Structures are given as C-alpha cells and as structure tokens.
Amino acid sequence: MSVHDKTVAELSAGLAAGEYSSEELTRAFLQRIQGPGNELNAFVTLTEERALEAARAADRRRAASQAGPLTGVPMAHKDIFCTRDVRTSCGSRMLDNFISPYDAHVVEQLNAAGMVSLGKTNMDEFAMGSSNETSYYGPVKNPWDTQAVPGGSSGGSAAAVAARLVPASTGTDTGGSIRQPAALCGITGLKPTYGRVSRYGMIAFASSLDQAGPMARTAEDCALLLEAMAGFDQRDSTCVDQPVPRYSDALNQDLAGVKIGLPKEYFGEGLDAEVARVVDAAIEEYRKLGAEFREISLQNTALAVPAYYVIAPAECSSNLSRFDGVRFGYRCENPQDLEDLYKRSRGEGFGAEVKRRILVGTYALSAGYFDAYYLKAQKVRRLIRDDFLAAFNEVDLILGPTSPTVAFNLGERADDPVSMYLSDVYTIAVNLAGLPGISHPAGFAHGRPVGVQLIGTHFDEARLLNAAHRYQQVTDWHTRAPEAFA
Amino acid sequence: MSLSNKEVENIAHLARLGVDAQDLDSYASNLSRILEFVEALGAVDTSDVEPLAHPIDMAQRLRPDAVTESDQRELFQRVAPSVEGGLYLVPRVIE
Numbered sequence: 001m002s003v004h005d006k007t008v009a010e011l012s013a014g015l016a017a018g019e020y021s022s023e024e025l026t027r028a029f030l031q032r033i034q035g036p037g038n039e040l041n042a043f044v045t046l047t048e049e050r051a052l053e054a055a056r057a058a059d060r061r062r063a064a065s066q067a068g069p070l071t072g073v074p075m076a077h078k079d080i081f082c083t084r085d086v087r088t089s090c091g092s093r094m095l096d097n098f099i100s101p102y103d104a105h106v107v108e109q110l111n112a113a114g115m116v117s118l119g120k121t122n123m124d125e126f127a128m129g130s131s132n133e134t135s136y137y138g139p140v141k142n143p144w145d146t147q148a149v150p151g152g153s154s155g156g157s158a159a160a161v162a163a164r165l166v167p168a169s170t171g172t173d174t175g176g177s178i179r180q181p182a183a184l185c186g187i188t189g190l191k192p193t194y195g196r197v198s199r200y201g202m203i204a205f206a207s208s209l210d211q212a213g214p215m216a217r218t219a220e221d222c223a224l225l226l227e228a229m230a231g232f233d234q235r236d237s238t239c240v241d242q243p244v245p246r247y248s249d250a251l252n253q254d255l256a257g258v259k260i261g262l263p264k265e266y267f268g269e270g271l272d273a274e275v276a277r278v279v280d281a282a283i284e285e286y287r288k289l290g291a292e293f294r295e296i297s298l299q300n301t302a303l304a305v306p307a308y309y310v311i312a313p314a315e316c317s318s319n320l321s322r323f324d325g326v327r328f329g330y331r332c333e334n335p336q337d338l339e340d341l342y343k344r345s346r347g348e349g350f351g352a353e354v355k356r357r358i359l360v361g362t363y364a365l366s367a368g369y370f371d372a373y374y375l376k377a378q379k380v381r382r383l384i385r386d387d388f389l390a391a392f393n394e395v396d397l398i399l400g401p402t403s404p405t406v407a408f409n410l411g412e413r414a415d416d417p418v419s420m421y422l423s424d425v426y427t428i429a430v431n432l433a434g435l436p437g438i439s440h441p442a443g444f445a446h447g448r449p450v451g452v453q454l455i456g457t458h459f460d461e462a463r464l465l466n467a468a469h470r471y472q473q474v475t476d477w478h479t480r481a482p483e484a485f486a
Numbered sequence: 487m488s489l490s491n492k493e494v495e496n497i498a499h500l501a502r503l504g505v506d507a508q509d510l511d512s513y514a515s516n517l518s519r520i521l522e523f524v525e526a527l528g529a530v531d532t533s534d535v536e537p538l539a540h541p542i543d544m545a546q547r548l549r550p551d552a553v554t555e556s557d558q559r560e561l562f563q564r565v566a567p568s569v570e571g572g573l574y575l576v577p578r579v580i581e
Contacts (some may be wrong), residue, residue: 064550101561158508194541208540237547238540306524317501324502326574331567339502347504355503359494359513362501362519376527383530385538417516419521434541458542 001164004164005481008221010074010166015062016074022062022072026055026116029074029166029337033118036485037165040141042156043092044079045087054067054116058267061114070228071114071246078157079120080127081107081212082201083327083333090203091123091153094323094330094349105233106170106212113228121169125351126320127177127205129153130423133414134138134353141410144448145481148407149180151423157215158185162449163485168216170224172202174206175308176208176403176427179439183451184213185401186441187214188468188478190222191427193459194434195240196235197226207238209308209431215420218478219440219468223247223436234375242459250462251469258393258467260454265301266400266426277365279401282442282452282471286399289470296395299389303380305421310364310377311432316354317361323349343354354415385433392457397467400426402439438464441477449480488518 003025006014014020019124030048037043051074060397082088082100084107089095093201103111124134132155140155142148143163150159154171158181163170171178173191182189197212204210214225218322230244262283267276268470283293288314323347332348350358391398403423413420429439435458439451457465472477472478491510494517498505505513547557559572567576 084516098564099565101565195544234547234549238542238544238545240542241547303527303530306526309520310524310527322503326565326576327562328565335577338579341577342502343504346502347506350503352509355505355512356516356520358501358503359497359505359517362503363489363497363517363521364495366500372528373524375537376532377540378525379532379535380527381532382535382538382539383532387543417533418519421523432541445555 002045004032005216006167008070008167008216008224010413011073011220012069016017016067016448019478021169022055022116023052023057025072026051026074026118029118031163038158039146039164040159040161041138041159041165042122042140042165043076043119044089044091044122044137044156047086047117051088051118051401052114058114061221066119069224070110070111072116074116074118074164074166075108075110076118076121076160077103078123078154078172080123080172080203081170082203083107083120086120088120088203088470089136091125091137092350092354093136096186096330098329102201105198105235106229108203109228109231118166122162124153124155126203126450127172127174128316128353128357129155130176130180130420131413132156133410138367139287139410142407142486144186145407148448149410151184151407153177154215155181158182158189161187161217162482164481168214168221170212171215172210172212173431174205174312175431176424177426178213178215179437179451179453180403180424182439184449185479186449187215187217188219188222188438188440189213190226190438190461190464191430191436192226192230192461193436195238196436196459196461197229198236198239200205200233200235204319206312208315208321209217209312219438219465220471221467222438223251230473230482245462247462247465250466253466254290254328255286255467255470256398258291260286260291260293261296261302261391261395261398262293263296263298263398263400265298269420270425271401272405272445277406278443278445278450280453283399285471285475289474294395296391296398298391298429300380300383300387300431304384304432305425307377307380307384308428308432309360309372309382309421313357313361314364315361316375317358317365320354320358351366353417381432385430388433388435396463400453402453403425404449406445406450426453434458436461436464438468440468440471441480443477489514489521
C-alpha cells in the first residue's frame with residue numbers, strides 16, 4: 001500500500017512507528033500533486049519550500065518525543081483561510097495579489113498540532129458556487145470523471161482528497177460547501193455546529209452561516225482533525241466557549257437503539273431515483289448496526305433555499321463592501337475619482353456570480369424592501385430551525401441524501417443560477433439552523449459517487465462521527481479510489 | 487418580480503459595483519429569476535414569528551476594555567495598492 005492510499009490515522013501510526021519521516025511523506029504527496037493531480041486544477045498555490053521546512057520541524061519534534069497524533073501529517077487549506085506570507089486568493093481576481101499578513105485561527109491550530117500544509121486549494125470565488133466553476137483560476141475537475149464538476153465551493157479540497165493528493169484538507173460550509181463536494185467526490189466531510197470552529201481569518205461570505213470543517217476520507221480522520229480545529233477563540237465573537245470533546249474516543253459506541261429520522265421532504269420530487277436507491281441501501285446498513293428509523297417531517301424544507309438566497313446575499317453584500325480597492329486587494333488602473341476607483345476595482349475584481357449576489361443582497365437590504373425580503377427570510381429561518389428542534393425531540397439523528405443528484409457535467413448548469421442553487425437543497429437548511437452535518441460516501445449512481453448526509457442537534461458532532469465511523473467499519477465505499485488516481 | 491436594466495444600474499450604484507452596459511440584460515434577467523424564486527417566502531404566514539438573526543441563542547460576549555492589539559500598520563499596509571507616509575492614497579476628493 002503506497003503512502004498516498006493511507007488515511008490520516010494510518011499515516012499518524014506510521015509516523016509514530018518510524019516507518020517514514022514527515023519529510024518523506026511530504027515529498028511523496030507533493031509529487032502526487034505535481035504529477036497525476038496536475039490535470040485536476042485542485043490547487044491554486046503550492047508552498048513546497050514551506051512544506052518541507054514544516055515537515056523537517058515535525059520530524060525534529062517527533063525526535064524530541066513531543067509529537068501529537070497529527071504531527072507531520074500533510075494536508076491542504078482551502079484558499080479561503082488566511083495563511084501568513086502566503087497568497088490567499090479566495091478564488092478571486094480581487095485577492096489574486098493578496099499575501100496575508102496573518103494566519104486564520106484554524107491555520108494556527110493545525111500548525112500548532114504539527115500538520116504540514118502543502119498549499120492552498122481551488123474554490124468557487126468567495127465560496128459562492130456549487131460546482132467550482134466560478135473560480136478565477138478555472139474549474140476543478142472531478143477525479144472520478146474529469147467531465148464532471150467536483151461540487152463546490154470546497155471543490156479543490158474535495159478533489160484533492162479524493163484523488164489522494166492529500167490525506168485531508170480544510171473546507172468551509174455556508175450552504176453545503178463542505179458536504180456537497182464531499183458527496184460528489186466520494187469523501188467524508190463534516191460541517192460542525194455554527195460557532196464550534198473560529199471564523200477568525202476565514203474570509204467572510206455570510207457571517208451567520210459560515211463554518212469551517214474537516215474533509216478527509218473517513219469519519220475517524222474528520223474526528224482527529226476537528227479535535228485540533230475546534231477550540232475557543234475570542235477573536236470570533238460568535239465562537240462558542242465550550243470544551244472540545246475527544247471525538248476520536250467516542251467513535252466506537254454501539255448504534256443499537258439510536259433513533260434516526262428520515263424527513264419525507266428529502267425523499268420526494270427532485271431526488272434522482274438511483275441516488276435514492278443508494279441512500280436506501282445505506283439505511284439498511286444502519287439498520288443492521290442497530291439504528292431504528294422513523295419518518296419525520298421538516299415541513300418548511302421547500303423554503304430553505306429561497307430563505308438562504310435572501311440571507312446569504314444580504315450578508316455577502318455587506319461583508320464584501322470591504323473590498324474597495326483602497327486597503328488591500330485589486331485596484332483598477334487610472335481611477336478618475338474615488339467613486340470610479342470603487343466601482344471599477346469592484347467591477348473588474350469580482351466575477352459574475354459574486355456580482356449577482358452582491359446585487360441581490362443590496363436590493364434585499366435597500367430602503368423599502370428590507371421587511372419584504374430580509375426580515376421575512378429571517379422569520380422563515382426561525383420556522384426552519386424550529387422544525388429541526390422539534391424533530392430532535394423525537395430522534396437522535398436525521399439521515400438523507402446529501403445532494404439530489406450525482407456530480408453534473410462541467411458547464412451543464414453554469415447559465416442558470418437557480419438550478420445551481422437547488423443542488424444544495426438538502427444541505428442549506430442545516431446552515432440556516434446552525435446544526436452540524438456530515439456527508440459520507442455510500443455508493444455510486446450513474447458511475448459517480450453518492451453521499452449520505454447525517455444531521456445532528458447542536459454540538460452533537462460526536463454522535464455524527466460515531467455513526468459515520470460505525471458505518472465505515474462495515475462498508476468499504478470510503479476506501480474506493482478513482483481508477484486514474486488509485 | 488422583474489427588474490429593469492435601469493433598476494439594476496441603480497442597485498449596482500448603491501453597491502458601488504461597476505457593471506458593463508452590455509451585461510445589464512443578463513444581470514436583469516438572472517436577478518429577476520432569483521427574485522421570483524425567493525418570492526415563495528411570501529406564501530408563508532409569519533405574522534407571529536420573531537426573526538432569527540443567529541442560529542444559536544447566545545448573548546454577545548463582553549470583555550474588559552483593555553488594549554489587546556499592538557500597532558501593525560506597516561505590516562498591514564504592505565498589501566495596500568498605494569500608501570505614503572503611513573496613509574492610504576486615493577484620487578483627490580477635495581480640490
């Protein structure tokens with residue numbers, strides 16, 4: 001078994017046993033990225049020298065018996081996380097020249113754990129997209145079929161893990177941006193509870209929805225990564241001051257008697273029949289593990305995507321007002337006056353989808369429309385959250401498909417924003433409610449990977465990881481590699 | 487809900503966002519389609535519902551009013567498009 005086939009947990013064990021050094025691992029993965037991985041366009045920036053330095057530091061730390069479980073394990077960061085002295089582009093021309101002067105909290109935490117970052121992964125511009133096609137650096141290709149999108153917005157992170165270019169990566173999820181690409185690329189991705197992981201240094205899209213999380217091949221790896229990523233940080237005023245559980249210690253709990261709800265709205269119109277068959281087979285596996293299923297209703301499900309496409313653009317139009325061509329980022333040539341500087345720097349620096357969302361958000365927040373759009377959407381948001389809270393009085397977990405279809409082809413939905421938005425129909429409500437959700441591989445439909453989503457109540461990441469891990473103990477979908485990248 | 491090109495121009499001005507004249511048609515039609523889509527919200531009775539701004543019920547954290555950050559002007563201005571003497575330069579605003 002080559003090192004690129006190993007999980008984070010396996011690499012951690014191999015490093016501890018002295019089977020290889022972090023420097024050897026780092027070189028091996030860098031070769032994967034530059035060799036077979038190159039055609040995927042999964043990386044925006046490779047930081048080879050820094051990675052080798054960090055690997056040697058990790059090896060010294062191990063020699064001094066100060067290594068933790070993640071010390072020396074290679075990974076990659078979504079290019080939305082600020083990395084000191086390294087370009088942080090957020091997939092945008094606006095930040096193509098931006099060398100971050102500081103590290104995001106997540107980056108600090110994983111550096112402190114001794115992980116070795118190999119570079120920054122491609123993404124939809126400012127995380128706005130579900131296919132990675134809005135990136136200034138061009139689309140990422142799905143390693144299972146290079147005609148297909150990898151999903152988005154964390155598409156580079158998902159493709160890199162699926163193609164065995166890195167064992168793990170970071171992602172962010174505002175409406176499904178960890179879970180949907182994880183599903184479409186056949187890997188495991190966890191969106192934690194809102195506030196579990198600090199947003200400090202994570203470039204803001206929609207601040208009441210954004211949350212960072214791990215992407216890897218297994219739930220066990222996600223548990224190890226979340227333990228290191230989570231933690232209180234006072235620089236994010238919504239980061240929750242709660243102890244971080246040892247997720248990796250709770251993975252093997254028995255699922256006997258765990259009650260799982262199946263929302264009937266997640267199995268209706270719009271769900272691909274072959275995807276539905278794969279989800280049914282996963283339900284059967286969970287049943288064999290002792291879980292009990294019952295049908296539930298999340299009756300406002302159909303309103304989640306409309307509510308999101310008011311709230312997220314409104315928050316984005318406010319957050320992205322900071323990009324003004326004055327303090328950092330892109331500035332247009334020869335501005336005539338200050339207004340021209342603002343308008344052309346923003347007009348030339350942002351791509352079409354980002355502009356659409358700024359315009360929608362500006363409209364929704366403008367005088368005379370605020371109540372009808374933004375306030376209305378926030379009221380519907382409460383209804384959606386309350387549906388979940390009521391469901392969690394009856395069940396421990398909720399299960400359904402992560403996305404209604406498998407990966408679609410590049411270009412297929414690029415001209416129709418609304419059909420693109422609907423690929424997040426099962427993930428978006430989870431962000432509106434601030435709940436944790438995990439997507440794990442569950443099989444294939446139309447020759448492409450299918451993900452199953454488990455949703456838990458607030459701060460119940462441990463139960464999600466436990467359930468997904470038990471499923472992965474009795475199935476092998478998460479071990480499948482795309483043929484070209486095996 | 488259908489937006490005219492003129493309305494799109496006005497919104498773009500509010501957002502200080504340059505939009506090319508040749509793209510106005512496509513923005514107007516895409517934005518109209520998005521607004522039509524979100525009109526589904528209007529069908530729900532929310533007269534007794536409080537808006538939810540934040541998914542977790544929590545109060546804003548307070549901290550002592552103490553200096554926690556040091557001056558890093560030079561570091562932060564290194565990424566600015568145009569600075570001089572510690573100031574950000576923009577086109578002249580007042581003649």
